Amino acid sequence: MKVAIRTVLSKQEERVILECMEMTPEFEDIKNYCLAKGNHLTGYTDTSSQQQVRISDILYVEAVGENVFAYTQDMVFELKKRLYELEEELAPYKFVRCSKSLLICLLKINSVRPALNGRYLACMENGEEIIISRKYAKPVKERIMEET
Amino acid sequence: MEWKEFLKKCMIDFLLIQSGITLAIGIIGCITPSLEGISPYVFFMPFVYAFFCILPSFVVYSPKELNIRQIIVRKIIQFLLIEAVVLLISCIAGSLNNAFTLIAIASAAAVIYVGVNLLECLISKINADQMTQKILLIKKREQEARLHE
Numbered sequence: 001m002k003v004a005i006r007t008v009l010s011k012q013e014e015r016v017i018l019e020c021m022e023m024t025p026e027f028e029d030i031k032n033y034c035l036a037k038g039n040h041l042t043g044y045t046d047t048s049s050q051q052q053v054r055i056s057d058i059l060y061v062e063a064v065g066e067n068v069f070a071y072t073q074d075m076v077f078e079l080k081k082r083l084y085e086l087e088e089e090l091a092p093y094k095f096v097r098c099s100k101s102l103l104i105c106l107l108k109i110n111s112v113r114p115a116l117n118g119r120y121l122a123c124m125e126n127g128e129e130i131i132i133s134r135k136y137a138k139p140v141k142e143r144i145m146e147e148t
Numbered sequence: 149m150e151w152k153e154f155l156k157k158c159m160i161d162f163l164l165i166q167s168g169i170t171l172a173i174g175i176i177g178c179i180t181p182s183l184e185g186i187s188p189y190v191f192f193m194p195f196v197y198a199f200f201c202i203l204p205s206f207v208v209y210s211p212k213e214l215n216i217r218q219i220i221v222r223k224i225i226q227f228l229l230i231e232a233v234v235l236l237i238s239c240i241a242g243s244l245n246n247a248f249t250l251i252a253i254a255s256a257a258a259v260i261y262v263g264v265n266l267l268e269c270l271i272s273k274i275n276a277d278q279m280t281q282k283i284l285l286i287k288k289r290e291q292e293a294r295l296h297e
Contacts, residue, residue: 094286099213107287112279114272116219117208120279133213135150141275144282 039093043070043077053077055093059124061086061103073126096143098122099133106144154209162202169194197237204229227261 008014016034020027043053057072063083070077079086087097094106104122111123118134132140173194207229208222234257238244244253 094290106283107290109280109283112276112283114269114276116216116223117214118268118272119213120272120276131213137275141279144279144286147286148282 041070041077041079041081043079045075045077051077053079055090056107058090058095059105059108059126059128060130061090061095063101071126071128094147096140098136098140099131100135102130104130104132104140106147151209151211158202158205161205162198165201166194166198169197193237193241197234200233200237201230204233223265227258230261231257 016030018027018031023031039055040052041055041058043051045051053070053072058070059072061068061070061079061083063069068079068081068083068086070079081089083101083103087095087103090103090105095103096106098104104124108125109122110125112132113121113123115121115131118137120132120137120140122130122132124130204226207226208219210218210222214222231254234253235244235250238249238253244250
């Protein structure tokens with residue numbers, strides 16, 4: 001299979017063009033990979049198997065020591081990235097830092113209720129409650145206001 | 149909370165308490181008959197009260213995130229220390245003449261402490277409700293955008 005790479009001047013012009021006689025499973029894979037790239041993250045499960053995790057499925061991302069995990073409705077994936085990198089990368093997907101070790105997706109919050117001492121609890125779609133620490137309460141509120 | 153941020157908050161609280169006590173003294177002074185021969189040291193009372201009432205706040209400070217139980221325990225200790233400080237200052241100033249005055253001062257401190265905490269809870273509740281409403285709005289918009297796609 002021939003591969004041709006042409007340099008373009010802007011990000012908007014970037015594209016992948018597949019030229020094939022018919023849509024074989026291999027081409028289907030390449031097509032799916034290209035479509036998924038950008039709104040997926042590479043995650044690893046317990047069995048070390050690599051998987052593409054849809055960003056829109058992630059409820060929150062947590063750093064535990066040196067490791068970073070993404071939590072979906074019913075799965076946990078290890079991400080081989082630093083939390084601060086993910087904070088930047090996931091910001092367009094409405095993720096916001098809510099404590100020193102947590103990034104939370106605003107679209108996955110059902111409600112927010114106050115906790116003691118200036119903290120808040122975000123009730124997530126899976127029923128879990130995530131602490132919005134006192135330090136991050138103001139930036140979280142500001143981000144929510146910015147989004148509306 | 150960072151130490152610097154905590155000290156800043158203490159400083160603001162100190163000024164608020166001081167101005168609150170000055171205002172209370174002013175109002176009481178207006179409605180009670182004027183006392184002649186009042187000691188000039190009385191005018192330092194707002195400063196003294198505010199300074200010593202801020203000190204118990206250091207009990208609730210922690211650089212780490214505290215759990216609910218730890219916060220409640222620290223808040224109770226803070227309240228008891230404030231009561232002790234208020235009564236001690238009143239005693240040194242010679243205001244504690246009888247049991248009634250003691251109960252009145254202790255009750256006033258308790259009412260203010262509970263009131264301040266309730267106000268804090270109310271503000272947090274309003275903020276939380278505001279955030280919930282805005283989040284629901286963002287979610288609704290997102291869903292509509294997806295439908296249009």
